[in-house]
Structures are given as structure tokens and as C-alpha cells.
Amino acid sequence: MTHGMRTDTHSPYLDGDRGNWRDTATRYALLPLRVFLGITFIYAGLDKLTDGAFLKDSGAGSIGDTMRAVRDSSAIPALVDLALKSPTGFGYAMAFGELAVGIGTLLGVLTRLAALGGALISLSLWLTVSWASDPYYYGNDLPYMFCWVPLVLAGAPYWSLDAVIRGRRRGRGQAGAWR
Numbered sequence: 479m480t481h482g483m484r485t486d487t488h489s490p491y492l493d494g495d496r497g498n499w500r501d502t503a504t505r506y507a508l509l510p511l512r513v514f515l516g517i518t519f520i521y522a523g524l525d526k527l528t529d530g531a532f533l534k535d536s537g538a539g540s541i542g543d544t545m546r547a548v549r550d551s552s553a554i555p556a557l558v559d560l561a562l563k564s565p566t567g568f569g570y571a572m573a574f575g576e577l578a579v580g581i582g583t584l585l586g587v588l589t590r591l592a593a594l595g596g597a598l599i600s601l602s603l604w605l606t607v608s609w610a611s612d613p614y615y616y617g618n619d620l621p622y623m624f625c626w627v628p629l630v631l632a633g634a635p636y637w638s639l640d641a642v643i644r645g646r647r648r649g650r651g652q653a654g655a656w657r
Contacts, residue, residue, distance in 0.1 A: 516584025586638020
């Protein structure tokens with residue numbers, strides 16, 4: 479039985495005939511996560527590179543002292559021992575790794591690979607630096623690791639250089655990649 483009452487008083491379409499607002503929201507759902515993680519990892523990498531104390535073997539705030547402080551409470555002390563063979567080199571590797579992950583994620587370049595790198599960085603930090611956090615959810619590295627998983631699985635299908643490249647391969651050109 480129809481009631482004759484009209485329920486569609488507003489347009490459900492945000493982007494023309496491509497679908498309703500839920501489809502649009504679903505399509506772009508990972509974009510805020512991508513922007514947040516990209517900016518955060520770029521900031522973390524730059525912060526390490528510009529911190530005068532961090533990239534030293536020892537001293538207050540140094541990567542070396544941090545690693546020595548967490549060695550006995552980490553889940554994998556051998557991982558910390560490996561980093562302690564060259565704390566400064568490890569600090570630079572972390573900083574440049576975070577920069578690469580952040581830039582790749584933010585621009586959408588090799589996004590799945592960048593996200594996998596971000597997940598591995600977060601996993602290594604969880605197993606070493608924040609492993610002793612009690613309760614476990616006080617440490618931020620575990621949630622970061624899980625934030626990377628959707629980007630590993632889905633990549634960056636919109637607003638990314640990956641999408642532009644994929645669009646050109648399919649012959650659509652650049653126009654379809656930025657919707």
C-alpha cells in the first residue's frame with residue numbers, strides 16, 4: 479500500500495548521477511586517515527632530523543639512550559640490540575623511513591607499499607619502545623599499526639598519484655583519477 483507521501487525532499491546526490499551521499503562517503507572514507515597518517519609521519523621524520531639530541535649515540539633525548547632504556551622491557555630485545563649496533567644510523571633510518579612513508583601516503587604514491595612500511599615501523603616501535611605500556615592501550619604504536627591496515631588493503635583509489643597512473647594505463651586520462 480502506498481501512502482502518497484513524498485520522502486525525498488532533498489537530493490541524495492552529492493556528485494551528480496554517481497550515487498547517493500552514502501556511496502560518496504564510502505568512496506572517500508580512507509582519505510582522512512591517509513591525510514592524518516601522511517602528515518603525522520612526515521612530521522615525525524622531520525622532528526627526528528631537526529632534533530639536535532635525538533640523532534646521537536648517547537645523551538638526554540638521544541636514540542641511543544632511548545633504546546638502552548627500553549631494551550630489557552621490549553618484546554624482542556634482539557631487535558633493540560640490532561639498533562644499538564649503530565644508534566645514529568638507526569635514528570636516520572627511522573627518520574627517513576617515516577618521511578618516505580608519510581610522503582608516499584599523503585601523495586598516494588605506491589600507497590600500499592608506503593602503508594606497509596608505516597605498519598612495520600609502528601609494529602617495530604610497539605614491540606620495542608611501547609611494549610611495556612600498561613595497560614597496552616596506553617601505548618600509541620599499536621593503534622597506529624592497525625590504522626595502516628586499511629591502507630595496505632585498499633591503497634589510495636582516489637585523490638592520489640596511484641589513481642592518476644592507473645587511469646592513464648586504462649586510457650581514461652587524468653580526469654577520472656581525482657574524483
